[in-house]
Amino acid sequence: xxxxxFYEQLLARYGPQGWWPVQSASTADPDTPGFDYGYHPADxxxxxxxxxxxxxxxxxxLTQNTAWSNAARAVWQLRQAGAMDPQILVQSxxxxxxxxxRPAGYYNQKTRKxxxxxxxxxxxxxxxxDRNDLLSLWGIGPETADSILLYAFSQPEMVIDNxxxxxxxxxxxxxxxxxxxxxxxxxxxxxxxxxxxxxEFHALIVHHAKQHYQRAPYADPLLFSPA
DNA sequence: AACCAGGACGTGA
DNA sequence: TCACGTCATGGT
Numbered sequence: 001x002x003x004x005x006f007y008e009q010l011l012a013r014y015g016p017q018g019w020w021p022v023q024s025a026s027t028a029d030p031d032t033p034g035f036d037y038g039y040h041p042a043d044x045x046x047x048x049x050x051x052x053x054x055x056x057x058x059x060x061x062l063t064q065n066t067a068w069s070n071a072a073r074a075v076w077q078l079r080q081a082g083a084m085d086p087q088i089l090v091q092s093x094x095x096x097x098x099x100x101x102r103p104a105g106y107y108n109q110k111t112r113k114x115x116x117x118x119x120x121x122x123x124x125x126x127x128x129x130d131r132n133d134l135l136s137l138w139g140i141g142p143e144t145a146d147s148i149l150l151y152a153f154s155q156p157e158m159v160i161d162n163x164x165x166x167x168x169x170x171x172x173x174x175x176x177x178x179x180x181x182x183x184x185x186x187x188x189x190x191x192x193x194x195x196x197x198x199x200e201f202h203a204l205i206v207h208h209a210k211q212h213y214q215r216a217p218y219a220d221p222l223l224f225s226p227a
Numbered sequence: 228a229a230c231c232a233g234g235a236c237g238t239g240a
Numbered sequence: 241t242c243a244c245g246t247c248a249t250g251g252t
Binding site for chain 3 (some may be wrong): 066067074104214
């Protein structure tokens, strides 16, 4: 088993994942059964405009260590309030933002993160940000920075999360206790340097992890499948 | 009813 | 560096 083959197996098994979800067309409340989160499988044209781009960035912050179902509620409430907008966010009182994003958890920290990122977004207007500039912001770590670059700005940055380390280590495609940088170097070194591949890879990893890596011992059907 | 979720930061060793 | 504690809601 190698990384490209593992990627092909995931893609064959689950199909395109349509990340990053964008709610732009959605009007229903997230509590509605069958709510459309805004995944767009096999459509790699996102984001279509600055509004969608900012929503992706905000979502990357809101989903930190948080289930997407909860982050999506926060996204929706911000949109409903007309506050999914960098200009509004920097002008609004923090307690107001905190109330909108409450369901995403860590709402005090995430309020500060959103407002500081919004300020940065306004200053850099449109251009793809430098990775180190993102990392210098309070609340933007390696994964959030790479998520923003890959999904909001279509830059070829691999996103590594806890699932990626967990799964690839289990498959012995990473050394024990690999760091973020080590994992990223290995993945970028072995997979085709294409934005669509990077986007699908991370999304597929998350989907696969949700099915088979919630709790050890892990029973991964792809681990013993015939090559 | 613990445990986890599409992390990041602050602190002390 | 590294190992912990903290931040917080909602689903299982």
